[in-house]
Structures are given as C-alpha cells and as structure tokens.
Amino acid sequence: MAEETLSRLILEQLSSIFKLDENMQTLASKLEVLSCQETDINSELKNAELLKGKKRKREVENWLKNIEQKRSEVQTIEQELGERRIFSRVKYGKRVKKMIEEVEDLVQQGRFPEGIMIDACEARVNLLPTSRLVGETSQRNLEKVWASLMNDEVFSIGIYGMGGVGKTKITMHIYNRILEHMDPFDSVSWVTVSQEFSIQRLQNDIAKAVGLDISDEGDEKRMAALLFEGLKKRKNTVLILDDIWDHFPLEKVGIPVGVNGCKLIVTSRSLDLCHRMGCQAIIKVEPLPKEEAWMLFEEKLGHNKAFEPDIKEIAGSIVDKCAGLPLGIITIAGSMRGVDDIPEWRNVLEELKESTRQGDMESDVLPILRFSYNRLRDLKLQLCFLYCALYPEDSYIERKELIEYFIAEGLIDGRRSRQAEFDLGHSILNKLEHSCLLEDVKGFRQDRCLRMHDLIREMALKITGASPRYMVKAGRQLRELPDEAEWTADLEKVSLMKNEISEIPSATSPRCPNLSTLILRENPLERLPYKFLLHLRSLSLLDLSHTEIQILPNSISDLECLTALFLSRCEQLIYVPSLAKLKEMRVLDLSYTKIKRVPQGLENLVNLKRLNMHQTWNLETIPTGILTRLTSLQQLILDYSSEYVWVQAEELVSLRHLEEFEGQLNDLDCFNWYVKSQHYRGLNSYSLQVRPDDCLNRSAYIENDDKYVKEVRFANCCLTGGGEGGVPLFLPHDIQYLEINECQTVAGSLLDVISPLNNARELKACAVVHCDRIECILSSPSSSSTCNAPFQSLEKLVIHGLQNLSALYKWGRGDVAVPLNGTFSNLRQFEIIGCPKIKKLFTRHFLQHLHNLELLYVWECKQMEEIISLDDEEENENAAMYECSSSSSDPSSSNSPSFDSTAISFPRLKRLSMQQLPELKGICKGAMARDSIQSIEVIRCPKLKRLPLSLHPCDEQHSPTCPLEEIVIDDKQWWESLEWSHPGQKNLLQPFVRFY
Structure with a gap:
C-alpha cells in the first residue's frame, strides 16, 4: 500500500514537471483574456467618469488592483522559473494550477451584473477637520460667503484678505456646510493651489478632486476640454480653489463657471487677483477686532488659571501687535504656553516691538512669525x-x-x-x-x-535666503537644473525634490565648497555626471531616492565627508562604486534597487549605523564576514524574499549595538540557536524568516500597520514539533506576529507543532497558510504540552488554504469539554479562507471565548454547512427535547426546543462576511443578537435560506444608535427567496440591503 502511494506521488510530481510549460501557456492565455477585459472596463470607466458624472464602485477598484497583483505574481514566476531545480518545478506546477483558477475567477468577477458605476454624489466624502470659528466677526464673514453662494445669480466668489486672517478656515467651514446639507448642490470639491502651480498641475489636481481620470492626456487643451465636459455633466457643483497667487483664464483650465449650476470659490491675499479672476461677489475677510483676538489668544494659550493683572496687561499689548491676524495670534500664543514669569512676558513684548519695527518683510504677519521662530x-x-x-x-x-x-x-x-x-x-x-x-x-x-x-514656510525661506543659505526649488515641475549661476559658493543645502528633471548636462560642475545637503529625490533623473559631484567635497547627505539612475558615477567614491547616501526606490540602479574611503558613512539605503553585489568596500564602513537592503531581489549574496566588521550597526534590513541572501546566526549575534533587524536565517537549527542566544532581547524590532528552500513568499498574510514590530515567519520548513523524534521549535518570548507558510508538519494540530507558544505571551497575530497536514488548530491538553490556555493575547488569526482542516479545535472527552478559559479571549479578527473539508466552524460552548471578536470572514470553504453549530452534547439534548415536544398534543408546550429561540450573542461583532460557501445551509440555530453588527456580507452562498437576525427596537424607530449599516448580497433572487422567522422582518431589513 505504501509503495502504491509512493508511486502515485512520484507520477503526480513527474506530471507536474512535464505539464508546467503547458500550464504556463494556459495561464498566459487566460491572463490575456483578463487583460482585454480590463482594457474594456477602463475605457467604460473613463467615458462614464468624464461624460456622465459617475464614480467607479469600490469593488471595481479592488478588481483592478487584484488584476495588477496577479499580473505581478505571474511575472515573478516567469522570471524565477528559468534556473530552478526539479523539486521547485513541482512546487511551481501546483502554484500555476491554482493561479489559472484564480485568473478564471477574476474573469467571472469582472462581469459586474449590477454595473460598475455609481453617481458621484453617492460617494462618501469626509468633512474637513477644522476648529470652531472664534468670535462674531469670523461668523459674519462666513455668513457673507454663504449668502453669496446661495444667490442664484452669483457663480464666482472671491475671498481675500491679508495673509493669516483665516480665509482658508472660513472656506473649510463652507465646504463642510455644503457636505452636511447639499441642497441645492449635488457635489463640492476642494483644491489647494500651490504657489508654484502650472495649468496642467491644476488640471490634474481638479480632476483628482472630482473623481475624473485625465492623467493619460498630455495636451493642455485636450485636458481642458475633458475637464470642462466632465464638470459640466455633474451639475450644481461647487469648486473651491484655495490660496491662489496668480490669475489664470478659467477656460484655459477647463472650469465651466455658470454652466449647469457650476460655482467657483477662490481665496487669495489680493483684491486685484479676485477682480482679474472675474469674481462676481468679493468678500474681504477683516482682521479680528480686539475682543475676539483676545478670545482666540486665550483659547490657544491654554491657560487653566486666571491671568495676573500685570501679565494680562502685557499679554493684551502682545495681542495688539498681532493686528488681528489669526495665524500670528495662534503662533504667538503657542510660543508663550506655560510662561508665568512677568519679566519674560515684558521681554517678549519688547522683542515683538523690535521685530515689527524693522519692516524687513513684505507682509505684516511675517515679522510676527519670525518672532515666534526667534523664541x-x-x-x-x-x-x-x-x-x-x-x-x-x-x-x-x-x-x-x-x-x-x-x-x-x-x-x-x-x-x-x-x-x-x-x-x-x-x-x-x-x-x-x-x-x-x-x-x-x-x-x-x-x-x-x-x-x-x-x-510660515515663506518666512522660513526668507530666513534661509541669508544664513544658513538654502536653495529650495522643490515641487516646481522643473525640467532642467537651475542655472549654474544660482549654485553660489555660500550654499549649504539644496532641495530639488519632486520635479521633472531627467537629465543633467555632463559639463555641469557646481562649485559649492560649503554644500552639505543635496536632495534630488523624486525626479526622473537617469544619469548623474561624473563632474557634477567633483567639487562638492563637503557633501554629507546625498538623496537620489525615487530616481531612474542606473549607474552611480565613480566620483561618489571621493566624497569622504559623506555620512548619508539615500538610494531607495532607484529601481533601475545596478551599480554602486567603491565606498571604501567613505569611512564617515552613517546611513546607506539601497532598498528596492537592482544591485547584484554589495558595494565594494562596504566592510570598511565601521561607523555605519543604518544599512537597508530591503527588496534587493537581484542581490546574489552577502559575503561571509562583512557584517561582523560593521560593529556600529543599529539597524540592519536585508531582503528575505531571496533564496540567496541570508545571515548566519553567529554574525547576527556579533552585532552588539543592533536594535532593528529584518532578514533571513537559513534553517531551523540556525533559528533555534539564535533564539537560545537571547540576542533578540536587545532588539526593539525584528522580522526573522526561516526558509531553507525556494518558495514564493513575498508578503505577510496579515497586513502590518507597524503595530507588530516583532515578527517570525517560517516558509517551506519541516516543523516536526517537540514530540518523539521531533525537533523542538523555540520562539522568542516577545513575538507579536507568527506566520507559518507552506510548511510540512507531522502533528495534525497546530498547537502540537508550536507548543512553546505557551511562553509567547505577547503574540498578537498568527497566519497559517497552505500547511496541508494540519487538521485542527487546537487540540486536547492530553495531546500537547500546553498547560495554560493558548493564544491568550491573540488579536488576529488567519487560516488560509489548509486542505485537511476539519475542525477549528478537537478537544478530549475527559474533564475538559471545551478549550481552557482564556483561549482566544482577545481575538478581534478571524479569517478562514480556502479550507475545503471543514463543515462547522464554532459551537455555542466555544462562543464564550470569543466575546471580543469584531471581524469574522469565512470564504471559499467548499463543505462549510454551518457557522455556529451545536456540539454533540447539545445536539443530543436538542434531539431529546424535540422528540418530547413532538409527542405532546399541546403545540404551545414549554418543552419545545430551546435552542431555536435562544439568541446567540457576539457582543462586539461588527462585520460578518461569508463568500463562496456553496454548502452553507445556516449561520446558526435560533437567532443572532446584533447589538454591535454593522455589516453582513453574503456572496455566492446559494443554499443559505435564512438570516437569523433578532429584531431590534431601532429597526422600527430607525434610531441613530442602531449599528447596522448594510447587508451586502450579490443575488436579488436569493434575497427574495429567504425565509423569515417573524412577519415584517424582511421589510425592516430591506433598507440596509446593498447589492455587490
């Protein structure tokens, strides 16, 4: 029998090898079909957004993102297949088969029977965060603007005033008021106009704000036509352009003021600009009167006690010097928080008088801001x-x-x-x-x-125009480097970030002996000439990240003062010259580059504190011995998606100053040795991966929002557990995230595999993915070494693709009938996806452990019949009670089955999502209390006949405290065919239904 099984496995493996190329062709063909479908959908989206005033559905956005992700996965497999071993080809064969099914699913999902668009006004828009208006003057200004906006004959409104008098704040209140009331408007959009604006940039910003996509258009006139048509179709829309510095023709941008109720609000410091923009109504925002200025000052100062008379008099004089300008008042108040000494208040007043007397700045508010800087x-x-x-x-x-x-x-x-x-x-x-x-x-x-x-930025730039001397031309859409005459000898810092500079002439060689900082990041720069760095010998920080540079010039090798070199996201970079002489280097960021080898001389950087080589996929190796020379390292980030780049535990332990580590250890013995060394206890964050063989594991299954900073991942390992003949698995005591991906196991219970988890008291998230031998997550204490309740601190659990999982837990029939108290007591999110054998998820007895559960996702479990079931003891009791009630002649007998009428409670459950469960017949017996449920999702569950939601008083009263927001379904006929426990229940729930 064993020989037959072995033969069958060998045949399956050989079949996978021989059919891999054929399957790859099939995959490519199906991906092409999906790409054509994607192209058609994108064309339809663009037409609907531009011409019909529509907005794409969120599910369409997600579908497009999934296609892009799937395309990337296919490209990765194609790139990595070439030089793989036979065993790997077997693994890829299985993966390719699964991807064919996934692509087919995406094709089916892309049919969107309910359409792909919604009206733009249906999209939820968030209110702008703003503080309350202080005083009657600000309120009057607000009402003036609102009255003009409500005037049917006024289509363009200008709001002007001296810098810092609260124009933006008033306009933010107008924006929020429109959102809250809408009538008579259908939509409102906000765009902040940069001081260094261009027509095309403004066109793109407006398009983005109103949900149009014109990014593919390069011609300004064509963009204006599309924007005009798109805005015109929206009708009764309000467009707010905040902080305009220069006038421009509206038709050149494509703003249809007065057409189909389109209205425009602009804010500016200049009355003349409002006139030149053709504003029909112009409102001047006056400075605050003395009383209101004092109210604002007191509020921002935050005094909890009454002013002493002498301080109050001085403070009043300080407020007077602010001339009613809110920004000046707020800034001065911020600088005086916590000051109680009378002489210091007097000194502040004198300094403020002096700064405002100098008159060395253009605006009245700038000297006040300069004073706050001096403070x-x-x-x-x-x-x-x-x-x-x-x-x-x-x-x-x-x-x-x-x-x-x-x-x-x-x-x-x-x-x-x-x-x-x-x-x-x-x-x-x-x-x-x-x-x-x-x-x-x-x-x-x-x-x-x-x-x-x-x-405030303008004030800062005026300061840096003298000493220290900066040249800042960031975000100005420059296509060329500033003229060489601007590179003066006294420059200390230069920022040209976020421009369109693609080329630097080879003869350019600025002579700036004092330049310490050069920021060229986020430019499409393809080449850095050798001569450009030749005379920048004092350069200490060079930032070239997010550029298109392929090769760095050898002149970098002579920048002996360089302490920081940022090359992150230089995704074309293949060569970095020798760094041997850069012994002052403290920071080297090579993440997301295409380098194949570590830079020559890296071992000489004995002062290096931060080395980042995350996602350097092409890196072939890190030579043994280099890391041990970098004794000052505090942060070491290596690529753990490569099968070549891993670190030896002994080298890692030698880094005594290390605080942050991300990287890969080559086997379980190495991992266990490292954990037993206790070196990890000195780390503030770590991400350790063990992957002895090549497998596709490039991302976590639980999205990490920096909440989990201590992570361990096992990929393609043989986890035998600590039983007889097995290798025990040691885990760090402070681990927060654990992922087990495509691992072979001997034990059928996850708990037996990771029994030392008993010591991992801080574990917050766990993902178990594609481990086919695991039959359950929890097992009886009699079959494991666990003596305390496991998973006590766990907040998120993801179970994905466990082909033989038949139950969440299998507990013994001894004294313990359910898991120990405390098990899963902090679980907030549970996902079970692609587990084809499990039929029932929870029992009622188990629910007592899930009192903190908020999110429950049950997807693609082919045999799942019931979410919450009765355990054997409950089933027997229920059957006996049913038999007793059947023999009674009294239909109203109190012996009727109790479970059918008992409400099941998830006291904190907010979202229940069930997708692609073809055998699901019920969620639970009886009713489910929904005191906290906000969303229920039922997609492709054809056999589900009832939604067991208990009635709630808020259903009838439509109370604002009712938590239910939506019931998302994909089939109207399914909804109509549902059975209901109470008359009228369907009508009460109908308003919450949304079609997927």
Missing part, C-alpha cells in the same frame, strides 16, 4: 524647523522620514541608541507643533504627518 532659542530646534522648508509647499511630511533626516544630518545630539534618537526627534517635532510652527495632520493610511503653513 525657539535653541539653535538645533531652529535648524530642525528650517529643514521642513526643504519640502514642497503644502507637503504632508512623515514624522518618521523627517526624524531620519535629522539623525543623518546630525541635528539630533548623539544618543546611545537609535530609539533614544527617535524619542528626541519626536520631542523636537512636538515642540515645533506646540509652538504652532508646524501643524499635525493625518497622511496616507492615517500616518502621523506634519504640514507647514504656506506663510
């Missing part, structure tokens, strides 16, 4: 503030990125650890924020960012 006192704090001006106007600056710059520039005092340097960096940024010189904002994915008000 910083600390020189390094001032330099950190000025550094922010190197970014383009209106940039959202990531705090982490900014602190990295501060550290590389030496603006942060040397600390013993990288963590201490980051803590100091955050402290510096907090001080600048509290002084109101920087504004805290939320960036992409809600990252903490900072923004510099355009007036």
Whole structure:
C-alpha cells in the first residue's frame, strides 16, 4: 500500500514537471483574456467618469488592483522559473494550477451584473477637520460667503484678505456646510493651489478632486476640454480653489463657471487677483477686532488659571501687535504656553516691538512669525524647523522620514541608541507643533504627518535666503537644473525634490565648497555626471531616492565627508562604486534597487549605523564576514524574499549595538540557536524568516500597520514539533506576529507543532497558510504540552488554504469539554479562507471565548454547512427535547426546543462576511443578537435560506444608535427567496440591503 502511494506521488510530481510549460501557456492565455477585459472596463470607466458624472464602485477598484497583483505574481514566476531545480518545478506546477483558477475567477468577477458605476454624489466624502470659528466677526464673514453662494445669480466668489486672517478656515467651514446639507448642490470639491502651480498641475489636481481620470492626456487643451465636459455633466457643483497667487483664464483650465449650476470659490491675499479672476461677489475677510483676538489668544494659550493683572496687561499689548491676524495670534500664543514669569512676558513684548519695527518683510504677519521662530532659542530646534522648508509647499511630511533626516544630518545630539534618537526627534517635532510652527495632520493610511503653513514656510525661506543659505526649488515641475549661476559658493543645502528633471548636462560642475545637503529625490533623473559631484567635497547627505539612475558615477567614491547616501526606490540602479574611503558613512539605503553585489568596500564602513537592503531581489549574496566588521550597526534590513541572501546566526549575534533587524536565517537549527542566544532581547524590532528552500513568499498574510514590530515567519520548513523524534521549535518570548507558510508538519494540530507558544505571551497575530497536514488548530491538553490556555493575547488569526482542516479545535472527552478559559479571549479578527473539508466552524460552548471578536470572514470553504453549530452534547439534548415536544398534543408546550429561540450573542461583532460557501445551509440555530453588527456580507452562498437576525427596537424607530449599516448580497433572487422567522422582518431589513 505504501509503495502504491509512493508511486502515485512520484507520477503526480513527474506530471507536474512535464505539464508546467503547458500550464504556463494556459495561464498566459487566460491572463490575456483578463487583460482585454480590463482594457474594456477602463475605457467604460473613463467615458462614464468624464461624460456622465459617475464614480467607479469600490469593488471595481479592488478588481483592478487584484488584476495588477496577479499580473505581478505571474511575472515573478516567469522570471524565477528559468534556473530552478526539479523539486521547485513541482512546487511551481501546483502554484500555476491554482493561479489559472484564480485568473478564471477574476474573469467571472469582472462581469459586474449590477454595473460598475455609481453617481458621484453617492460617494462618501469626509468633512474637513477644522476648529470652531472664534468670535462674531469670523461668523459674519462666513455668513457673507454663504449668502453669496446661495444667490442664484452669483457663480464666482472671491475671498481675500491679508495673509493669516483665516480665509482658508472660513472656506473649510463652507465646504463642510455644503457636505452636511447639499441642497441645492449635488457635489463640492476642494483644491489647494500651490504657489508654484502650472495649468496642467491644476488640471490634474481638479480632476483628482472630482473623481475624473485625465492623467493619460498630455495636451493642455485636450485636458481642458475633458475637464470642462466632465464638470459640466455633474451639475450644481461647487469648486473651491484655495490660496491662489496668480490669475489664470478659467477656460484655459477647463472650469465651466455658470454652466449647469457650476460655482467657483477662490481665496487669495489680493483684491486685484479676485477682480482679474472675474469674481462676481468679493468678500474681504477683516482682521479680528480686539475682543475676539483676545478670545482666540486665550483659547490657544491654554491657560487653566486666571491671568495676573500685570501679565494680562502685557499679554493684551502682545495681542495688539498681532493686528488681528489669526495665524500670528495662534503662533504667538503657542510660543508663550506655560510662561508665568512677568519679566519674560515684558521681554517678549519688547522683542515683538523690535521685530515689527524693522519692516524687513513684505507682509505684516511675517515679522510676527519670525518672532515666534526667534523664541525657539535653541539653535538645533531652529535648524530642525528650517529643514521642513526643504519640502514642497503644502507637503504632508512623515514624522518618521523627517526624524531620519535629522539623525543623518546630525541635528539630533548623539544618543546611545537609535530609539533614544527617535524619542528626541519626536520631542523636537512636538515642540515645533506646540509652538504652532508646524501643524499635525493625518497622511496616507492615517500616518502621523506634519504640514507647514504656506506663510510660515515663506518666512522660513526668507530666513534661509541669508544664513544658513538654502536653495529650495522643490515641487516646481522643473525640467532642467537651475542655472549654474544660482549654485553660489555660500550654499549649504539644496532641495530639488519632486520635479521633472531627467537629465543633467555632463559639463555641469557646481562649485559649492560649503554644500552639505543635496536632495534630488523624486525626479526622473537617469544619469548623474561624473563632474557634477567633483567639487562638492563637503557633501554629507546625498538623496537620489525615487530616481531612474542606473549607474552611480565613480566620483561618489571621493566624497569622504559623506555620512548619508539615500538610494531607495532607484529601481533601475545596478551599480554602486567603491565606498571604501567613505569611512564617515552613517546611513546607506539601497532598498528596492537592482544591485547584484554589495558595494565594494562596504566592510570598511565601521561607523555605519543604518544599512537597508530591503527588496534587493537581484542581490546574489552577502559575503561571509562583512557584517561582523560593521560593529556600529543599529539597524540592519536585508531582503528575505531571496533564496540567496541570508545571515548566519553567529554574525547576527556579533552585532552588539543592533536594535532593528529584518532578514533571513537559513534553517531551523540556525533559528533555534539564535533564539537560545537571547540576542533578540536587545532588539526593539525584528522580522526573522526561516526558509531553507525556494518558495514564493513575498508578503505577510496579515497586513502590518507597524503595530507588530516583532515578527517570525517560517516558509517551506519541516516543523516536526517537540514530540518523539521531533525537533523542538523555540520562539522568542516577545513575538507579536507568527506566520507559518507552506510548511510540512507531522502533528495534525497546530498547537502540537508550536507548543512553546505557551511562553509567547505577547503574540498578537498568527497566519497559517497552505500547511496541508494540519487538521485542527487546537487540540486536547492530553495531546500537547500546553498547560495554560493558548493564544491568550491573540488579536488576529488567519487560516488560509489548509486542505485537511476539519475542525477549528478537537478537544478530549475527559474533564475538559471545551478549550481552557482564556483561549482566544482577545481575538478581534478571524479569517478562514480556502479550507475545503471543514463543515462547522464554532459551537455555542466555544462562543464564550470569543466575546471580543469584531471581524469574522469565512470564504471559499467548499463543505462549510454551518457557522455556529451545536456540539454533540447539545445536539443530543436538542434531539431529546424535540422528540418530547413532538409527542405532546399541546403545540404551545414549554418543552419545545430551546435552542431555536435562544439568541446567540457576539457582543462586539461588527462585520460578518461569508463568500463562496456553496454548502452553507445556516449561520446558526435560533437567532443572532446584533447589538454591535454593522455589516453582513453574503456572496455566492446559494443554499443559505435564512438570516437569523433578532429584531431590534431601532429597526422600527430607525434610531441613530442602531449599528447596522448594510447587508451586502450579490443575488436579488436569493434575497427574495429567504425565509423569515417573524412577519415584517424582511421589510425592516430591506433598507440596509446593498447589492455587490
């Protein structure tokens, strides 16, 4: 029997080898069909967005993203197949077969029977974050603008006033008021106009704001025509252009003011500009009167106690000097927080009088802002503030990125650890924020960012026009380098980031002996001439990241003062010259480059603290012995997607100052040795991967939003567990994320494989993927070494592609009938996907452990019949009660089955998603209480006959406290055929139905 099984396996493997090329052709063919479908959908989207005022559905966006991801996966397989061993071809054969099915699924999904668009006005738009208006004057200004906007004969409104009088804030309130009421408007869009704007940039910004895609158009006139047509179709729309510095013809941009109810609001500092823009109504935003200025000052100062009389008199004089300008008042108040000393208040008043007397700046508000800068006192704090001006106007600056710059520039005092340097960096940024010189904002994915008000940036640039001397031409869409005459000898920092510079003439050789910082990032620069760096011998920071450079010039090798070289996302870069002489180097970032070898002389960089080689896919090896020479390393990030790049545990342990590590160990013995060395205890973050063979594992199955900074991944390993004849698996005690991907196991229970998990008290997330021998996640304590409740701290659990998983847990029939108390007690998100053998997920008894569950996803489980079932004891009890009730002649007998009427409770469940469950017949017996449920999703579950939702008083009252937001389904006929427990239940739930 064993020989037959072995023969069958060999035949299957040989079949996979011989059919791989054929399957790859099939995959390519099906991908071509999908690409054609994608092209048609994109054409339809573009037409509908431009001409019909529509917006694409979120599911369409997701579908397009999935296609791009699938295309990338196919390209990766094609690139890596060439030089693989036979065993790997077997693995790829299985993967290719699965990808054929996935591409076919995408083709089916792309039919969109319910359409691909919604009305633009249906898309949810968030309110702008803004503080309340202080005083009657600001409120009056707001009402003036609103009255003009509601006037049917006025289509263009100009709002002007001296810098810093709150034009933007008033306009933000107008924007929010339109969103909250809409009538008589159908939509509103906001665009901030940069000081260095161009017509094409403005056209793209407006198109993005209103949901149009004209990025493929390069011609300005064609873009104007498309934008005009798209805006005209929307009808009754309001377009807000904030902070215009220069006038421009509206028709040149493509703004159809007055056509189909399209209205325009512009803000500017200039009355003349409002006239030249053709504004029909013009409102001047007056400075705040004395009383309201004082109210604003008190609010921003944050005093919790009454002013002493002498201080109040001085503070009143300081507010008077601000001339009713809100930005000046806010900035001064920020600089005076916590000051209680009368002499210091008097000194501040004298300094403010002096700064406003000098009249060395164009606007009345700039001397006030300059005073707040002077109040910083600390020189390094001032330099950190000025550094922010190197970014383009209106940039959202990531705090982490900014602190990295501060550290590389030496603006942060040397600390013993990288963590201490980051803590100091955050402290510096907090001080600048509290002084109101920087504004805290939320960036992409809600990252903490900072923004510099355009007036404050203007003040900073005026300061850097003298000493220290900066040249800042960031974000101006320059196509050429500034003239050589602008590269003066006194320059210290140059920022040309985010431009369109693709070429630097080979003869260009600026003579700037004092230049320490050169930022050329985010330009399509293809080449850096040898002579360009020849006379920049004081250069300490060079940032070429996000450029198209392929080869760095050898002149870099002579920049002996260089301390930081940023080359991240130079995705064409294949060559870096010798770094042997750059012994002052502290930071080297080579992430996302195509280098094949580490730069020559890397071992000489004995002062190097940060080395980043993340996603250097082409890197062939890291020669043994190099890392042990880099004894100052605090951060080491290596590519763990390559089968060639891994580090020996002994080398890793030799790095005594290391605080952050990401990389790959070559086998389980090496991993166990490293964990037992306890070296990881000194790391603030780590991402360790063990992958002894080549397999496609390039991304985590649980999205990491920097919440989990201590991660371990096993890919293609043989995890035998600590049982008889097995190798025990040692895990770090502070592990937060664990992933087990395509691993062979002996034990049928995950708990038996990772029994040392008992010591991992901080594990927050776990993903188990494509491990075919695992039959359950939890097993009886009698069959494992676990004596305490497992997974006590776990918040997220992902189970994906376990072909033989038949139950979530299999517990013994002894004294313990259910898992130990505390098991899964903190679980908030549970996903089970592609597990074809499991029929029932939870039992009622098990629910007591899931009282914190918020998100439940059950997808693609072919035999799943019920989400919440009765265990054997409950089934027997229920059957006995049913038999008893059947023999009773009284239909209303109290012996009727109790479980049918008992409400099941997930007290914190917010979303329940069920997709592609062809055998699902029920969610649970009885009703499911929905005190917290916001969303239910049922896609391709044809046998499900009822939604067991208990009625709630808010259904009838439409109470705003009712949590239910949507029931998402894909089949109207399925909805109509559902059975309901109570009359009228369908009608009560109908308003929540959304079609997928």
